[in-house]
Amino acid sequence: MKTLYAACLMAAAPAFAQPGGPVPQQSQPGTQWTEQQIREAVAPVRAGRKLTPKSWPNHARVAVCLSFDDDTEAPLLRDGTTSPTTLSASEFGALSGTARILAMLERQQIPATFFVTGVDALLHPEMLAAILKSGRHEVGVHGWIHEFPPRLGEGEEERLLDKAIDYLTKATGKRPLGYRAPSWAFSPHTLDLIRKKGFLYDSSLQAMDEPYEIMSNGQATGVVELAIDWTLTETPYLGQNGRMPSPELLFQLYREEFDGAYHEGTLFVLTLHPYVSGHRAPMQHLNALVAYMKSKPGVWFATGTQIAQYLKETNPAK
Numbered sequence: 001m002k003t004l005y006a007a008c009l010m011a012a013a014p015a016f017a018q019p020g021g022p023v024p025q026q027s028q029p030g031t032q033w034t035e036q037q038i039r040e041a042v043a044p045v046r047a048g049r050k051l052t053p054k055s056w057p058n059h060a061r062v063a064v065c066l067s068f069d070d071d072t073e074a075p076l077l078r079d080g081t082t083s084p085t086t087l088s089a090s091e092f093g094a095l096s097g098t099a100r101i102l103a104m105l106e107r108q109q110i111p112a113t114f115f116v117t118g119v120d121a122l123l124h125p126e127m128l129a130a131i132l133k134s135g136r137h138e139v140g141v142h143g144w145i146h147e148f149p150p151r152l153g154e155g156e157e158e159r160l161l162d163k164a165i166d167y168l169t170k171a172t173g174k175r176p177l178g179y180r181a182p183s184w185a186f187s188p189h190t191l192d193l194i195r196k197k198g199f200l201y202d203s204s205l206q207a208m209d210e211p212y213e214i215m216s217n218g219q220a221t222g223v224v225e226l227a228i229d230w231t232l233t234e235t236p237y238l239g240q241n242g243r244m245p246s247p248e249l250l251f252q253l254y255r256e257e258f259d260g261a262y263h264e265g266t267l268f269v270l271t272l273h274p275y276v277s278g279h280r281a282p283m284q285h286l287n288a289l290v291a292y293m294k295s296k297p298g299v300w301f302a303t304g305t306q307i308a309q310y311l312k313e314t315n316p317a318k
């Protein structure tokens with residue numbers, strides 16, 4: 001799972017100069033920018049109005065979106081990795097990991113959203129069928145082969161996104177309404193493509209810990225953002241270079257974040273990866289967290305699409 005984590009997320013890591021080495025001349029271009037250039041740099045994708053409703057369905061106090069980035073071999077294949085051992089380790093997410101998570105969701109009778117790449121869906125039809133079996137869960141788009149959008153040209157990003165949408169639409173019988181960028185990384189073109197392809201919501205950005213509408217160059221886009229966060233996922237802690245010896249502390253953090261969302265009456269989005277959290281030890285803590293959330297009154301477990309649709313209804317376009 002560590003190798004997969006490397007392929008999956010390290011592409012997002014910026015290149016830093018070595019400590020003590022020469023500092024590249026172009027390493028701090030922002031130091032030369034004018035105020036206008038600084039404003040233009042942040043304008044294409046900005047947080048707009050908050051969308052937290054006055055009340056959630058059935059007077060629930062909080063909405064909970066359990067989301068899973070169900071990456072298997074796609075990030076490795078993207079980089080041309082064909083080592084059978086490495087690939088076999090990545091199958092864990094499809095086989096043991098997803099199965100264990102689906103069994104937990106079935107016991108608890110709650111929905112979840114699975115963001116899947118086209119290639120992982122293609123390689124694991126049994127995984128997709130298992131996700132779809134209950135009719136309760138949502139499948140969202142997570143790229144074609146876990147491509148890293150900032151390194152693609154506009155046409156190439158669209159070509160791969162179209163392939164992913166087409167494949168997942170055929171495989172699930174339903175056009176996906178939710179998008180989560182591979183490695184959570186937007187290119188300068190990603191937001192335009194999300195709008196062009198008619199997605200209801202995105203779940204890749206992190207500007208607030210409550211839902212909001214994405215703005216682009218001062219204009220409201222109508223795209224709902226179900227924001228995520230690097231602390232509300234497990235790969236930096238339990239994956240490669242993970243700094244946490246036990247999942248216990250991490251799931252304590254999740255529980256306290258949920259308590260805060262419950263208190264504020266907003267939204268709690270958790271993002272886990274079956275190839276990491278589907279292992280036995282984290283599953284014990286995930287089971288306990290879900291049981292805890294279920295024990296509280298007024299918790300609405302919903303898919304990303306159910307939440308985004310409700311937010312659209314309660315926040316009509318201005």
Ligand SMILES: [Zn+2]
Pocket residue numbers: 008069071142146182183
């Ligand atoms: Zn991913």
